[in-house]
Amino acid sequence: MNPAYRRYHPRWHRERMPIFWWLRKAAYARFILRELTSVGVAYAVVLLVIQAHMLGLGPDAYARFVAWLRSPVVAGLHGALLLALLFHTLTWLHLAPRAMVVRLGGRRVPDTVVLAGHYAAWLGASAFVAWALLA
Amino acid sequence: MPQTVILDVRRYRPEDETAPTWQRYEVPFRPEWMVLDALNHIKDHLDGTLSFRWSCRMGVCGSCGMMVNGEPALTCATYLENLLPGPVRVEPLRGFPVIRDLVGDLTDFLTKLQRVTPWIVREDGREGPEGEYLQTPDQLAAFRPYAMCINCMLCYAACPIYELEPAFLGPAAIALAQRYNLDSRDEGGDARMDELSQHDGIWACTFVGECSAVCPKHVDPAGAIQRAKLEAATAWVADLVLPRGAR
Numbered sequence: 001m002n003p004a005y006r007r008y009h010p011r012w013h014r015e016r017m018p019i020f021w022w023l024r025k026a027a028y029a030r031f032i033l034r035e036l037t038s039v040g041v042a043y044a045v046v047l048l049v050i051q052a053h054m055l056g057l058g059p060d061a062y063a064r065f066v067a068w069l070r071s072p073v074v075a076g077l078h079g080a081l082l083l084a085l086l087f088h089t090l091t092w093l094h095l096a097p098r099a100m101v102v103r104l105g106g107r108r109v110p111d112t113v114v115l116a117g118h119y120a121a122w123l124g125a126s127a128f129v130a131w132a133l134l135a
Numbered sequence: 136m137p138q139t140v141i142l143d144v145r146r147y148r149p150e151d152e153t154a155p156t157w158q159r160y161e162v163p164f165r166p167e168w169m170v171l172d173a174l175n176h177i178k179d180h181l182d183g184t185l186s187f188r189w190s191c192r193m194g195v196c197g198s199c200g201m202m203v204n205g206e207p208a209l210t211c212a213t214y215l216e217n218l219l220p221g222p223v224r225v226e227p228l229r230g231f232p233v234i235r236d237l238v239g240d241l242t243d244f245l246t247k248l249q250r251v252t253p254w255i256v257r258e259d260g261r262e263g264p265e266g267e268y269l270q271t272p273d274q275l276a277a278f279r280p281y282a283m284c285i286n287c288m289l290c291y292a293a294c295p296i297y298e299l300e301p302a303f304l305g306p307a308a309i310a311l312a313q314r315y316n317l318d319s320r321d322e323g324g325d326a327r328m329d330e331l332s333q334h335d336g337i338w339a340c341t342f343v344g345e346c347s348a349v350c351p352k353h354v355d356p357a358g359a360i361q362r363a364k365l366e367a368a369t370a371w372v373a374d375l376v377l378p379r380g381a382r
Contacts (some may be wrong), residue, residue: 014232021295025205027343098357
């Protein structure tokens with residue numbers, strides 16, 4: 001800004017951002033929800049590691065762990081966690097093609113194909129984990 | 136159709152006021168009018184003290200961006216008819232200090248834009264070729280969408296991260312950096328990526344995505360930022376695992 005101009009200009013105004021800015025529009029609220037549900041993702045990873053650890057400790061420890069998982073409070077919380085994880089995963093997967101520009105044979109692979117690849121990888125990884133835990 | 140429409144306009148007169156206020160104007164309604172036409176009617180016939188920027192009236196210059204009913208919009212491309220019955224709220228673009236009324240101070244963006252060297256950089260230092268730099272249609276298509284940016288600042292006004300962290304380089308500056316990074320004639324990508332990879336660069340973006348939603352030129356700055364992140368991360372992994380010659 002030209003200093004000569006500033007002499008005649010008493011002050012600039014800057015709006016303060018309200019703490020509930022994310023309620024301004026649905027897109028902001030969805031974004032915050034996506035970010036918050038990443039805590040659930042971290043929890044699920046830790047839970048999986050603990051589950052593998054319990055499996056390593058032997059049948060008794062694993063049976064106690066499964067009994068804890070089946071208690072109504074834990075099962076209820078994990079049901080809510082599953083919904084959070086699904087929300088996070090689906091919103092994240094649908095954003096992925098925006099970041100990945102894949103070129104094959106000089107042509108850009110359509111976003112739907114990149115998205116389908118992500119879904120396939122997700123299903124494959126889920127199937128592997130299910131096989132490892134249930135087999 | 137109504138005969139008139141109400142506009143509630145955010146006024147800020149720093150010589151008289153310590154904070155912005157709302158002022159109500161009643162303007163004639165014409166179905167072919169944009170919000171900018173209504174503002175010009177106010178300026179010409181009702182209140183000559185109202186200040187706002189505009190120039191081309193055809194969505195090219197990027198001067199007339201404002202918040203219309205809380206959304207960033209080019210006022211020359213926003214029909215009054217679509218905002219009926221009103222009142223229509225017009226405010227300066229969010230995220231920028233207000234100089235007066237609807238005029239924001241965009242100096243911050245202009246400073247940041249220079250940081251990303253938004254021009255073709257050649258390693259040999261020459262400003263231009265002796266002939267032409269030839270380019271195939273595919274090479275042109277790689278960066279063309281990002282070249283459509285008109286610096287209208289709607290993406291900054293839509294970005295809550297820029298409002299929360301004013302140091303953030305911001306959507307348009309990064310999209311324009313990518314425009315040159317993806318240009319086959321450019322050789323300044325490494326230096327530009329060093330700038331983009333700073334703390335206040337691409338990594339400050341948390342992919343809200345609204346910058347792309349409001350872009351009047353469909354530039355997709357959010358996509359540009361995520362692509363730059365992917366490129367930076369891939370380069371970092373390559374540095375880590377590949378021998379120097381194979382990177």
